[in-house]
Structures are given as C-alpha cells and as structure tokens.
Amino acid sequence: MEDNDVAQYRRDGYVVLRGVLPPELITACLDALDDIAHAPRKGASFALEPGARAIRKFADFTDAAPALLRAAMFKPLHAALDTLMGNGRVMFQEMALVKPPRVGGEKRWHQDAAYFRGSDPNLVFGVWIALDPATETNGCMQVVPGSQRDGPAPHVPAEDINLCTIDPALVRRDAVVKLPMQPGDALVFHSLIHHHTEANRSDLPRRALQFHYHQIGMDWTPLSHHIALYHDVEGAYAGCTVPRGAPIDPAARMVPRRLRPVTPID
Numbered sequence: 001m002e003d004n005d006v007a008q009y010r011r012d013g014y015v016v017l018r019g020v021l022p023p024e025l026i027t028a029c030l031d032a033l034d035d036i037a038h039a040p041r042k043g044a045s046f047a048l049e050p051g052a053r054a055i056r057k058f059a060d061f062t063d064a065a066p067a068l069l070r071a072a073m074f075k076p077l078h079a080a081l082d083t084l085m086g087n088g089r090v091m092f093q094e095m096a097l098v099k100p101p102r103v104g105g106e107k108r109w110h111q112d113a114a115y116f117r118g119s120d121p122n123l124v125f126g127v128w129i130a131l132d133p134a135t136e137t138n139g140c141m142q143v144v145p146g147s148q149r150d151g152p153a154p155h156v157p158a159e160d161i162n163l164c165t166i167d168p169a170l171v172r173r174d175a176v177v178k179l180p181m182q183p184g185d186a187l188v189f190h191s192l193i194h195h196h197t198e199a200n201r202s203d204l205p206r207r208a209l210q211f212h213y214h215q216i217g218m219d220w221t222p223l224s225h226h227i228a229l230y231h232d233v234e235g236a237y238a239g240c241t242v243p244r245g246a247p248i249d250p251a252a253r254m255v256p257r258r259l260r261p262v263t264p265i266d
Contacts, residue, residue: 001080009084013148013193014179020077021184026131028067029209033058033096036065054103058096062260068094071129072211075264077186084188085125085215092256093212097128099139104200106139108165112212113191114155114240115164117226117254121152123218124191130181131207138206139197141179141187144172148192152229154238164240166194213262224250 001017009015021029036044037055041064047057062069071077072091081089098104113121134140147153153170171194179187189195191212200206223241227250230239241254 001083005080006084009188009190012143012145013190014143014145015084015188016179016181017077017080017186017188018182019184020080020186021071021074021129023184025067025071025074026183029065029071030131030207032061032065032067033098033207036061041065054100055098056100056104057098060094060257061096062094068096068209070265071209073263073265075266077127078262078264080186081127081188081213088216089213089262090216091211091213091260091262092258093210095210096131097208097210099197099200099206101138101200101203101205104139104206106199107197108163109168109171109194109196110155110165110240111153111192111194112189113152114166114230115161116191116212117221117223117241118191118214119219119221119225120217121191121229123215125213126187126189126191127209127211127213128187128189129209129211130183130185131209132183132205134179134181134206134208135202135204136178136180138200138202138204140181140206141189142176142196142198143179143189144175144194145177146175147172147194148190151192152239153192153194154230154232155240157238157240157242157244159244161240161243167238170194220253220255222250223248223252223254 044061044064232238
C-alpha cells in the first residue's frame with residue numbers, strides 16, 4: 001500500500017490493489033465455487049443467469065468453504081484496508097459474480113449504497129477480487145472517478161431490483177475508466193461511486209469475488225432514512241431496496257442476515 005493509493009481512493013473513490021490474493025488461494029476459491037455449484041452446501045446459494053443454464057451469482061458461502069472465508073478475511077487485504085479506511089469493520093455481504101462466456105449479461109450503472117439502508121454511505125465499501133483475467137471484452141469493472149463526491153444519485157427502480165439503475169442522464173460517460181485486472185487483483189471502491197460491468201462477449205469466463213464491509217460506527221436504518229438519500233425531484237423513492245410497484249413502508253428495516261466482525265486470516 002502506497003501513500004498515493006490512499007490519495008487516489010479519497011479523490012477518485014476507488015483503488016486497485018495488485019496481486020493481493022496468491023495463486024494458490026485463487027485456485028482454491030475457484031475449486032470451492034465449483035464444488036458449491038455441483039453440490040450446494042448448507043447456507044450457500046447461487047442464482048442462474050436469466051434465460052440460460054449458467055450460474056450468475058453465488059452468495060452466503062464463507063461458512064461453506066474455508067478458502068472463500070480466507071479470501072474475505074485475508075490478512076494482507078485487511079492490512080491495506082486498515083490503511084485506507086481505519087481499523088474496525090464488519091463484513092455484511094459475500095458474493096461471487098460470474099459472467100459465463102458469451103452468456104454473462106451486463107450489470108447496469110448503479111451505486112451500491114442504493115441497495116443498502118445504511119446511516120452513512122461513506123463508511124461502506126466493496127472489495128471486488130478477480131479470479132480470472134477481467135478484460136474489456138469479458139466484463140471488467142468500469143467506474144466514473146470522483147462520482148462518489150456527488151452523493152446519492154436517484155436510481156430508476158425496477159420490478160427486478162438487480163435491474164435498478166442510475167438515472168442515465170446522471171452518468172458522466174465521457175469520464176468512464178475501464179479497469180482490466182489480473183487474477184488476485186482487488187478493487188476497493190466507495191459505495192457511492194458510479195460503476196457497471198458490460199456483458200461477456202468473449203469465449204473466456206469472468207469470475208470474481210465481491211465482499212462488502214462497513215466500518216464500525218454505521219447503523220442500519222429504516223426506509224425513511226434511505227428515502228431521504230434516494231428520491232426523485234417529486235420526493236418519490238429512487239433507491240434499489242424496494243421493487244418497482246411494491247408497497248413503500250417508511251418504517252421498514254432491512255438489516256443484513258449476518259454481520260460478521262472481521263478477524264484477519266493468514
């Protein structure tokens with residue numbers, strides 16, 4: 001971790017840390033995901049790509065696979081996160097995001113904070129770890145540097161919350177930066193940065209782990225607080241935690257199923 005990495009995260013809302021996971025851990029993580037796909041384990045889950053017999057997303061797997069828990073808690077990763085964010089954090093989401101060759105679809109422009117009813121988006125961040133080479137043709141991450149400084153951006157809700165997207169007029173497409181990564185590289189990104197991934201147009205898979213953490217001091221709040229952050233010009237809810245057309249209950253809370261304090265593992 002270099003001083004300029006800290007400066008970049010504070011300025012641009014993201015930083016790529018190269019070679020965080022060693023090759024043997026990458027292989028172990030891929031093997032673990034393959035095992036879960038063929039023999040689902042208690043607590044772990046996965047979802048198919050719409051319209052195709054291909055896995056798109058794994059979730060809730062760290063209790064089912066020691067290699068995946070080690071990746072989420074890997075000591076060198078958290079040493080870097082301590083420098084970037086300060087000490088003391090909780091993991092509240094664990095996923096593996098898969099784009100199968102010629103099948104994996106796009107993930108539209110969004111802010112992750114639009115999906116989380118947290119009291120302070122500045123204390124929430126994601127870590128996206130490449131398990132395969134992530135390229136411009138197979139769906140590498142794309143970001144708008146500095147967009148986190150503009151605060152919460154109204155999203156267009158969808159019946160499927162996975163299709164919820166930032167109002168297209170608010171995405172500065174002329175400022176987009178594409179982030180090719182090699183296996184073991186880790187992208188650390190602010191929960192308010194605008195980001196998306198394109199469809200996989202290649203013959204190669206693009207598999208990645210994604211963990212979300214929040215620093216100690218953030219609270220999980222009712223929907224009314226999220227509406228105060230995410231609303232359109234008329235005051236209607238413009239976040240991604242309620243499907244379009246579903247009832248709005250300002251008092252409703254959405255607390256993650258599990259909040260796991262971080263205990264680094266060698």
